[in-house]
Amino acid sequence: MPDTGVGEPHAAHEHPPHLAHHFETPAQQFASGKLGMWLFLATEILLFGGLFCAYAVYRANHPEIFDVGHRFLNKYLGGVNTLVLILSSFTMATAVYCAQRSLQKELRVCLALTLLGGGIFMAIKYVEYHDKWKHGLLWGTRYEPHMDEPGHAHDQVKSEHTSGVGGSAEPSIQAPATAAASAPATQTAADERSTIAPATIGPRGLTELPDEESTAEHPTPRQVHNVHIFFGIYFVMTGLHGLHVLAGMAVIVWLLIRAHRGHFGAAYFAPVDLGGLYWHLVDMIWIFLFPMLYLIR
Amino acid sequence: MIDDYSAPATQQTTTSNHSAHVAGHIVPVRVLLTVCLVLLVLTLTTVAATWVDLDGLNLWIALAIATLKASLVALYFMHLRYDSPFNAFVLITALVFVMIFVGLALMDTLEYQPTIEWQEASALQRR
Amino acid sequence: MFTPATGDNYLNHTRGIGSWLVTLDHKRIGVMYLVSILAMFMLGGLFGLLVRTELLTPGPTITDNPDTYNQFFTLHGVIMIFLVIIPGIPAALGNFVLPIMLGAKDVAFPRLNLCSYYLYVAGALLALGSLAAGGLDTGWTLYAPYSTQTKSAVFVVAAAAFILGFSSIFTGLNFIVTIHKLRPPGMGWFQLPLFLWSLYATAVIQILATPVLAITLLLLVAERTLGIGIFDPSLGGDPVLFQHFFWFYSHPAVYIMILPGMGIVSELISTHSHKHIFGYRAIAYSSVAIALFGFLVWGHHMFVSGQSDLVSMIFSALTFSVAIPSAIKVFNWLATMYKGSISLNTPMLYGLSFIFLFGIGGLTGLFLGALATDVHLHSTYFVVAHFHYTMMGGTMIAFIGGIHHWWPKITGRLYSQLWGRFACILIFLGFNLTFFTQFIMGSRGMPRRYYDYKELLPYHPEFHALHAASTIGAYALAIGLMLTAVYLLHSLFRGRRAPANPWGGSTLEWQCSSPPPHDNFATPPPVGDPYDFEGIEYDLQAGGYVRHAPEGPARVTTPGDE
Numbered sequence: 001m002p003d004t005g006v007g008e009p010h011a012a013h014e015h016p017p018h019l020a021h022h023f024e025t026p027a028q029q030f031a032s033g034k035l036g037m038w039l040f041l042a043t044e045i046l047l048f049g050g051l052f053c054a055y056a057v058y059r060a061n062h063p064e065i066f067d068v069g070h071r072f073l074n075k076y077l078g079g080v081n082t083l084v085l086i087l088s089s090f091t092m093a094t095a096v097y098c099a100q101r102s103l104q105k106e107l108r109v110c111l112a113l114t115l116l117g118g119g120i121f122m123a124i125k126y127v128e129y130h131d132k133w134k135h136g137l138l139w140g141t142r143y144e145p146h147m148d149e150p151g152h153a154h155d156q157v158k159s160e161h162t163s164g165v166g167g168s169a170e171p172s173i174q175a176p177a178t179a180a181a182s183a184p185a186t187q188t189a190a191d192e193r194s195t196i197a198p199a200t201i202g203p204r205g206l207t208e209l210p211d212e213e214s215t216a217e218h219p220t221p222r223q224v225h226n227v228h229i230f231f232g233i234y235f236v237m238t239g240l241h242g243l244h245v246l247a248g249m250a251v252i253v254w255l256l257i258r259a260h261r262g263h264f265g266a267a268y269f270a271p272v273d274l275g276g277l278y279w280h281l282v283d284m285i286w287i288f289l290f291p292m293l294y295l296i297r
Numbered sequence: 298m299i300d301d302y303s304a305p306a307t308q309q310t311t312t313s314n315h316s317a318h319v320a321g322h323i324v325p326v327r328v329l330l331t332v333c334l335v336l337l338v339l340t341l342t343t344v345a346a347t348w349v350d351l352d353g354l355n356l357w358i359a360l361a362i363a364t365l366k367a368s369l370v371a372l373y374f375m376h377l378r379y380d381s382p383f384n385a386f387v388l389i390t391a392l393v394f395v396m397i398f399v400g401l402a403l404m405d406t407l408e409y410q411p412t413i414e415w416q417e418a419s420a421l422q423r424r
Numbered sequence: 425m426f427t428p429a430t431g432d433n434y435l436n437h438t439r440g441i442g443s444w445l446v447t448l449d450h451k452r453i454g455v456m457y458l459v460s461i462l463a464m465f466m467l468g469g470l471f472g473l474l475v476r477t478e479l480l481t482p483g484p485t486i487t488d489n490p491d492t493y494n495q496f497f498t499l500h501g502v503i504m505i506f507l508v509i510i511p512g513i514p515a516a517l518g519n520f521v522l523p524i525m526l527g528a529k530d531v532a533f534p535r536l537n538l539c540s541y542y543l544y545v546a547g548a549l550l551a552l553g554s555l556a557a558g559g560l561d562t563g564w565t566l567y568a569p570y571s572t573q574t575k576s577a578v579f580v581v582a583a584a585a586f587i588l589g590f591s592s593i594f595t596g597l598n599f600i601v602t603i604h605k606l607r608p609p610g611m612g613w614f615q616l617p618l619f620l621w622s623l624y625a626t627a628v629i630q631i632l633a634t635p636v637l638a639i640t641l642l643l644l645v646a647e648r649t650l651g652i653g654i655f656d657p658s659l660g661g662d663p664v665l666f667q668h669f670f671w672f673y674s675h676p677a678v679y680i681m682i683l684p685g686m687g688i689v690s691e692l693i694s695t696h697s698h699k700h701i702f703g704y705r706a707i708a709y710s711s712v713a714i715a716l717f718g719f720l721v722w723g724h725h726m727f728v729s730g731q732s733d734l735v736s737m738i739f740s741a742l743t744f745s746v747a748i749p750s751a752i753k754v755f756n757w758l759a760t761m762y763k764g765s766i767s768l769n770t771p772m773l774y775g776l777s778f779i780f781l782f783g784i785g786g787l788t789g790l791f792l793g794a795l796a797t798d799v800h801l802h803s804t805y806f807v808v809a810h811f812h813y814t815m816m817g818g819t820m821i822a823f824i825g826g827i828h829h830w831w832p833k834i835t836g837r838l839y840s841q842l843w844g845r846f847a848c849i850l851i852f853l854g855f856n857l858t859f860f861t862q863f864i865m866g867s868r869g870m871p872r873r874y875y876d877y878k879e880l881l882p883y884h885p886e887f888h889a890l891h892a893a894s895t896i897g898a899y900a901l902a903i904g905l906m907l908t909a910v911y912l913l914h915s916l917f918r919g920r921r922a923p924a925n926p927w928g929g930s931t932l933e934w935q936c937s938s939p940p941p942h943d944n945f946a947t948p949p950p951v952g953d954p955y956d957f958e959g960i961e962y963d964l965q966a967g968g969y970v971r972h973a974p975e976g977p978a979r980v981t982t983p984g985d986e
Binding site for chain 1: 321323324325326329330332333336337340341343344346347350355356359360362363366367370371373374375376380381383384387388390391392394395398399402403406407409
């Protein structure tokens with residue numbers, strides 16, 4: 001039984017304005033559009049799937065890289081971003097509802113709120129990226145971890161360490177309580193104006209994890225190599241996701257403009273629906289990225 | 298496959314049969330709101346789960362919660378629960394193939410033998 | 425130029441080059457693709473001839489720079505794979521034939537279709553631009569770490585392939601939605617002609633596999649420009665991971681290449697044997713099986729790369745299984761011919777060539793799929809011969825056969841059967857001389873991608889003669905192909921006008937005029953068994969075949985009929 005929709009004759013007098021000539025009914029057109037969009041979303045899933053593969057391969061073989069690397073990510077900022085995207089998905093789904101009910105003003109408000117959600121997401125992303133840039137926590141050959149700008153005392157770093165968790169809006173380098181506690185007595189006294197991190201406290205110091213044989217009195221740190229791989233994966237995954245968020249925001253702007261012109265209503269709301277599907281996919285991908293990158297331990 | 302747009306639409310404020318035919322099923326706002334709240338709660342749960350150290354199990358718990366959240370988004374926000382089942386089939390197929398890719402590649406790399414000392418990348422050392 | 429067909433058809437429906445450049449008509453888009461793809465085929469063939477000419481003699485023949493030779497075979501591969509064979513049949517013939525065979529007015533998303541075409545053009549221009557950017561010498565496979573470090577035009581070619589990937593994805597997307605949603609009343613899945621089943625299976629692969637190529641290329645470019653260190657061992661990366669990424673797409677890609685070719689062969693064999701296809705469901709299910717199984721075997725390209733033994737064994741076993749659906753198809757085609765009324769037209773000769781050449785290609789794949797033998801045969805000319813037999817002896821022969829089969833429909837002209845048969849035989853003989861010798865060389869150890877074989881001659885003096893024979897075969901092949909171009913072009917100006925159904929085909933496209941009208945069918949045509957040849961007889965007056973319906977008059981739709 002072919003699912004081509006109702007086979008009514010293509011009557012000339014009752015031709016809905018949005019019906020393309022090669023479709024028989026609006027229902028057929030809408031169902032085709034939906035299937036087409038789902039196929040496109042499948043390609044996006046496969047695209048990010050490749051990145052999940054790289055993540056899985058490196059994490060399985062070198063869990064220590066991810067263990068160390070993720071400590072530099074602020075999971076609370078990441079959590080806020082997750083909540084923001086979920087809310088924006090809600091407003092997007094509500095926008096589709098408004099379009100289906102021909103509620104024009106509400107439709108515009110919902111689209112605008114979705115756009116705002118995207119904007120907040122990107123803003124928080126910018127804050128995170130900027131912090132990484134400042135501290136040299138980048139990929140590959142650009143991985144040059146260093147402390148805050150000259151002038152920041154090494155004492156400040158030490159106090160951040162002992163407080164354990166950096167909860168400020170501008171995340172600083174967090175040190176888990178365990179590392180601070182086991183920071184060996186080999187730390188060197190540092191000049192307060194120095195920009196060179198003392199050996200065991202800077203990010204490089206965090207890569208020295210104690211061996212099983214080490215004790216509190218005689219720690220034997222094991223160097224963790226290639227932490228930059230974590231940041232390479234982090235930036236590619238979140239960067240590609242961010243590009244998709246921006247593309248989604250552009251789509252929503254386009255929808256807003258058309259909504260302003262009153263294009264959408266119960267008779268024709270496919271672009272809102274299909275644009276919404278794309279936005280939800282972007283949300284779904286972040287739902288996986290967040291625990292995989294931020295919540296490793 | 299039943300074309301769900303042949304079912305009479307509910308909660309319509311439209312005038313013509315044609316448009317009602319297209320609008321099809323509309324997800325009520327209270328359903329959307331409920332799903333949204335559940336998602337927010339699950340997000341907080343995921344973060345809270347990291348305060349408990351369960352070693353290797355942490356990753357799987359996080360992925361399980363993420364899968365649940367993604368399913369809710371797909372079923373309700375993306376309308377899959379009320380759509381033609383083939384659309385859901387497309388999504389599932391994509392996920393299955395990602396798993397095939399990751400699974401076999403992972404199976405390969407997990408067989409790597411530690412015959413070579415893991416060295417600091419020489420390019421970085423030269424700096 | 426050439427005199428347009430009488431009556432209103434898609435060629436003269438609107439005039440001027442502008443109307444072609446912004447057309448949404450799938451038939452015009454198909455024709456534009458056909459012209460572009462054949463042009464790229466000539467260019468890729470030229471690079472192939474450069475490769476073969478260099479190998480005519482040991483030592484330098486036409487160039488004394490090995491890097492130049494590397495560029496010859498790289499460009500040959502890149503152009504042939506990304507610009508000819510992958511888009512090939514779906515874009516050029518599929519676009520034209522699919523909606524008509526389906527009984528639809530157009531594909532589901534005509535604008536997306538045009539977008540696909542322009543993405544193809546953009547990718548082609550970029551790929552050719554790489555020549556200006558210093559060329560590429562990594563081989564079309566772009567393996568890390570050479571590709572992450574070489575100064576040659578990796579970025580340009582990767583960008584080109586990325587764009588071409590989207591062209592492919594959009595075409596696949598269009599075809600899947602069209603086949604799902606635009607079927608006329610009465611046409612269920614098992615009333616679809618087998619060409620459509622094969623295009624559907626191909627489209628599934630295009631959707632699922634191509635994005636992984638996209639991410640691979642993106643990561644490669646990121647590696648080169650940003651140095652993220654994911655594939656390059658000097659940065660802590662894993663080069664075998666690159667191969668996993670690359671082949672996860674590129675193996676299913678070869679099924680993108682061959683499945684439409686097999687679909688065409690189903691049409692050629694049944695139409696020109698005037699007999700119902702044997703084992704319709706078996707062939708239909710085999711197409712889908714090949715598409716799905718094709719995703720499970722990519723590691724057979726990596727047996728000697730450092731891939732683990734466990735996974736190599738799994739991939740080898742799965743590779744054997746993927747040969748089964750292909751074999752099922754071959755047996756069904758042979759059974760179709762048995763007791764058929766075979767017309768040895770040019771398209772039929774190409775169909776027969778396909779069965780022979782693809783048979784050899786497929787069987788030699790089994791040698792390569794077996795772990796023990798692959799260790800010896802990997803990276804030798806045996807592999808080169810295998811994939812040329814399948815890709816060229818398979819897909820290209822089917823493509824050319826399809827062009828000859830649907831030429832009257834597309835252009836409204838008939839070409840010379842005499843020249844067609846002659847060229848087909850010349851191509852067949854030239855092809856076998858070129859590539860069979862390569863099986864022999866490869867099994868004796870001649871490595872592929874080698875600029876020179878001088879040092880091997882003391883151990884294998886026969887390599888000189890074999891290489892020379894291969895080169896001569898290549899030139900014969902080229903002449904045969906040029907000949908094809910000549911008589912086909914000639915038919916555009918001087919060919920006899922084609923009737924609606926010159927071959928006696930039973931599928932829907934033979935029910936509209938040659939060339940078809942702009943809208944294909946004014947009303948959805950009546951649908952039945954696509955391989956029902958009952959009542960199709962040659963009519964002298966019509967100059968072609970007509971179907972005599974049991975109750976009386978011939979049933980042929982021409983524009984103006986209602």
